[in-house]
Amino acid sequence: QEHTTVDLLPPCTCRDSQLDGVDTRLGADSNGERGVMAEAKKKKHVFSVKKSKKEWREQLTREEYRILRRGGTQAPGCGEYNRIYPKTGYFACKGCDNPLYSVNSKFPDSGWVAFDQCYWSKGECHVGTRRDGIGIELICNRCAGHLGHVFYGENHTAKNERH
Template sequence: MKKILILCICILTISCTGNAQKEVKKEKKEYAVSKTNKEWKEILTNEQYYILRQAGTERPFSSPLNKVYKAGTFYCAGCKTPLYESEHKFDSGTGWPSFDRAVKGNVSVDTDYKLGYARTELLCATCGGHLGHVFDDGPRETTGKRHCINGDALIFESKETK
C-alpha cells in the first residue's frame, strides 16, 4: 500500500511540473514605428505610457471616450494609426470604450497570460502599443466580438473637425 501511495505522489509531482510551469516566451515583433522607452515617455502622458507600453489597464468608467458616440475615428495615442470608427462603437456597460471591429489591418492580436489564463490581447499593428482585449460577448447582430479598449490608448477625432 505504501508503494502505491509513493508511486501516486511521484506521478502527481511530475505531472504538476509539466507544461503548467513553463514560462511562455513571446517573440519580439518588429513594428513600423519603433522607439526607445525614453522616446515613448517624451511623447506620451504617464497614463498613455502605462497602457500602451506597459500593457496596463485603466479604471473602468474613467475614460471620457467611453461615452463618445459622435461620428469620427479613434486613433492610436502612440503613433496616430486609425484603429476604430465610431460607427462600430457600442455601450457594453463594462466601463471601457467597446467596438465590434477594428479598422482592417490596423489592429493585431497576441496571447496574454498575465492573469494566469489565455486572453486575446489587442495591439496597434503599427507601433505594438497595448490597446486592450477582445471577448466573444459583443453584439450578436454584427460580429459578436467586443474589443474592450483602454481610452488612454486612443485619441478621438470627430468628422466635424476634419
C-alpha cells in the same frame, strides 16, 4: 490626411474625419477564422514605428505610458470616451496615430470603450493580437501599443466580437 482631435485619452484618440482606402470589414478568412485572430495567424508582423523607452516616455503622459507600453488597464468608467459617441471620424492609436476603429463600430459596454470591428487596409488589419496570459491582447499593428483584449461570444453586437 488632416483630422481633428476630439479627445486625448489612451489608448485611442478620436479623429473627426473620414479615411480614404481603409475598409472596416470584419469577415472570415479561408480557414473560417474570424476577425483579428485570423489576421494574426497569417504571418509574422514587423512594426513600422519603433521608439526607445525614453522616446515613449517623452511623448506620452505617465498614464498613457502605463497603458500603451506596459499593458495596463484604465479604471472602468473613466474618460470621456465612455460617454461620447461622435457621428463621424475614427479612433486612432495614441502612440502613432494609426487609424484603429470607425466611430460606427463603437458600442456601449460595462465600463470600457468597446468596438466590434477594426480597420483594414492593403489586406492588413490595423489591430493585431498576441496571447498574454490573460487572453488575447489587442495591439496597434504600427507601434505595438497595448489596446486591450478581444472577447468573443458575448452577443453584444451582431458581429459577436468585443474589442
